[in-house]
Amino acid sequence: MTTTNARPRSGRRPGASGTRAAIAAAARVQFGDVGFDRTTIRSVAAAAGVDPALVMHFYCSKQQLFVETMALPFDPAPVVADLLAGERETIGIRLAHFLLHAMEDPAVSTVLLGRIRAAASDPEAARLLRDLVPGELVGPLTRELGVDQPELRAGLVSSQLIGFAVARWIVGVEALAALDVERSIAFLGPSLQRFLAGPLP
Amino acid sequence: MTTTNARPRSGRRPGASGTRAAIAAAARVQFGDVGFDRTTIRSVAAAAGVDPALVMHFYCSKQQLFVETMALPFDPAPVVADLLAGERETIGIRLAHFLLHAMEDPAVSTVLLGRIRAAASDPEAARLLRDLVPGELVGPLTRELGVDQPELRAGLVSSQLIGFAVARWIVGVEALAALDVERSIAFLGPSLQRFLAGPLP
Numbered sequence: 001m002t003t004t005n006a007r008p009r010s011g012r013r014p015g016a017s018g019t020r021a022a023i024a025a026a027a028r029v030q031f032g033d034v035g036f037d038r039t040t041i042r043s044v045a046a047a048a049g050v051d052p053a054l055v056m057h058f059y060c061s062k063q064q065l066f067v068e069t070m071a072l073p074f075d076p077a078p079v080v081a082d083l084l085a086g087e088r089e090t091i092g093i094r095l096a097h098f099l100l101h102a103m104e105d106p107a108v109s110t111v112l113l114g115r116i117r118a119a120a121s122d123p124e125a126a127r128l129l130r131d132l133v134p135g136e137l138v139g140p141l142t143r144e145l146g147v148d149q150p151e152l153r154a155g156l157v158s159s160q161l162i163g164f165a166v167a168r169w170i171v172g173v174e175a176l177a178a179l180d181v182e183r184s185i186a187f188l189g190p191s192l193q194r195f196l197a198g199p200l201p
Numbered sequence: 202m203t204t205t206n207a208r209p210r211s212g213r214r215p216g217a218s219g220t221r222a223a224i225a226a227a228a229r230v231q232f233g234d235v236g237f238d239r240t241t242i243r244s245v246a247a248a249a250g251v252d253p254a255l256v257m258h259f260y261c262s263k264q265q266l267f268v269e270t271m272a273l274p275f276d277p278a279p280v281v282a283d284l285l286a287g288e289r290e291t292i293g294i295r296l297a298h299f300l301l302h303a304m305e306d307p308a309v310s311t312v313l314l315g316r317i318r319a320a321a322s323d324p325e326a327a328r329l330l331r332d333l334v335p336g337e338l339v340g341p342l343t344r345e346l347g348v349d350q351p352e353l354r355a356g357l358v359s360s361q362l363i364g365f366a367v368a369r370w371i372v373g374v375e376a377l378a379a380l381d382v383e384r385s386i387a388f389l390g391p392s393l394q395r396f397l398a399g400p401l402p
Contacts, residue, residue, distance in 0.1 A: 035236070035322055119372050120321030121236055126372045151376040155368060156388055159377065163364020167356060171320050171327045175352040176360065186402035187357055191392045201387035 020058050023048045027069040032114025036066060036125035067128055070115050073107040076137040084144055092193025095141070096185040099161060103169075104181070113169055116162060133158065147197060156195040164188060221259050224249045228270040233315030237267060237326035268329055271316050274308040277338040285345055293394025296342070297386040300362065304370075305382070314370055317363060334359065348398060357396040365389060 026047035030039040041062055045052040059065040079098060086094055102108045118125035133139065138157050142150035164184070168176040179187070227248035231240040242263055246253040260266040280299060287295055303309045319326035334340065339358050343351035365385070369377040380388070 116367070117321050120318050120367065130372055130374065149376075152380075155374040155376040158374065159364040159368040160361055160392070161364065162367050162372075163360040163362065166317070166321065166363050166367065167360040171331055171363075173331065173356040173359065175350075175356040179353075183402070187396075190395065191361070194391065195388075201384070 019048075019050060019054065023050060023055055023058060023065075024069045027065050028110055028114060031066060031070060031118050031125075032110055033117075035121035036062075036118040037122045039066075041065070063124070063128060066118070066125060067132060070111055070118070070129075070132075072136060073105075073111055074102070076140070080137060080140050080144065083141055088145075088197055090193075091145070092191070092196050093185060093189030095138075095157070095192050095196070096188040100181045100184050100188075103165075109169070113165060116165055116170065142196065145197065149200060152200070153195055157192055160188060160191050160195065220249075220251060220255065224251060224256055224259060224266075225270045228266050229311055229315060232267060232271060232319050232326075233311055234318075236322035237263075237319040238323045240267075242266070264325070264329060267319070267326060268333060271312055271319070271330075271333075273337060274306075274312055275303070277341070281338060281341050281345065284342055289346075289398055291394075292346070293392070293397050294386060294390030296339075296358070296393050296397070297389040301382045301385050301389075304366075310370070314366060317366055317371065343397065346398065350401060353401070354396050358393055361389060361392050361396065 023044060027039065027044045030044055030047065039062070041055045042052050044065065045055045048055070055065065059068060083091055083094055083098070103112065115125075115129055119129050120126075134151070134154060138154045138161075139151075142154040142157070147153060164176070167173045168179075168184075176184075224245060228240065228245045231245055231248065240263070242256045243253050245266065246256045249256070256266065260269060284292055284295055284299070304313065316326075316330055320330050321327075335352070335355065339355045339362075340352075343355040343358070348354060365377070368374045369380075369385075377385075
């Protein structure tokens with residue numbers, strides 16, 4: 001991560017920033033469609049219409065390319081703050097509300113479903129996500145909530161969210177695909193609530 | 202499925218049955234490790250040390266090879282009957298108990314995790330599983346339970362089970378990987394109970 005922080009996320013010159021964005025977009029599509037293993041610096045460069053050396057210049061490694069292009073396309077900090085500011089009794093339903101509405105944005109669903117596809121098909125992508133995800137949204141949420149076993153709660157919440165995404169969007173289970181957002185929230189909310197703030201056995 | 206039913210599942214001659222088992226074992230490993238797309242009749246034949254024509258003779262197509270080798274390695278009918286025979290109030294915890302203990306058997310975990318990996322990496326595998334899974338265990342369970350919206354309930358139950366499997370075994374979230382079976386059952390049971398038999402919003 002230190003190598004990344006040393007360079008700005010978007011280039012100073014419009015040209016560099018546009019090129020970098022094109023590389024990121026191509027990488028996001030490939031990681032999501034064919035997985036981590038079969039996505040290469042070379043294949044991303046070809047799809048973005050640039051030289052592989054330029055991909056290396058911006059991202060240093062395929063691992064770094066994955067971590068940066070699969071980052072959440074929104075800032076999770078204010079989301080966590082909002083969730084913490086509301087009533088504790090409704091935090092599960094409010095988390096479900098935020099995430100299920102966020103999934104309506106293709107920029108969000110591409111990243112979140114791409115992560116799951118990549119992790120399921122490649123141990124290296126799974127390892128990268130295992131390091132990345134706990135610091136993002138659900139991890140900080142349970143840690144700042146003042147509950148016991150925050151890491152375990154975050155894992156349980158993630159398990160229900162990941163599973164709904166797999167069943168609803170990746171496998172395409174009909175009865176779930178037919179649900180509208182509000183009903184989905186109503187089904188997932190209570191499970192998330194128990195995992196987030198309920199008493200754990 | 203009709204082409205399959207026309208030939209016996211295990212050969213009459215010990216030689217044929219052993220060869221078929223070797224092909225199935227090789228296919229299971231490849232589907233689970235590299236996914237549906239990159240597994241071929243040819244690659245399975247090579248791993249099993251047989252001619253590709255023999256794989257075609259036994260399984261007719263890669264799709265059929267997937268469906269047969271990714272079938273549950275136990276008969277779900279008596280499991281469903283047992284679950285239905287017990288108290289309705291504990292059916293969620295009893296389902297979690299059965300599945301989490303079943304996952305301790307490598308024959309079961311290979312198939313269930315292999316299915317998720319394959320579905321996540323390939324739309325064709327996802328489609329095959331979407332046709333296969335509802336007739337197996339959770340689908341018959343909710344349909345015979347006498348509850349409203351059985352298909353939706355089966356989808357919700359599956360979503361939590363799939364997500365736990367992804368987070369616990371595929372991504373390897375530490376706090377979940379550290380759980381023993383009894384605690385896992387205690388966490389998942391109430392969610393499964395609500396999806397199976399609770400009032401749905």
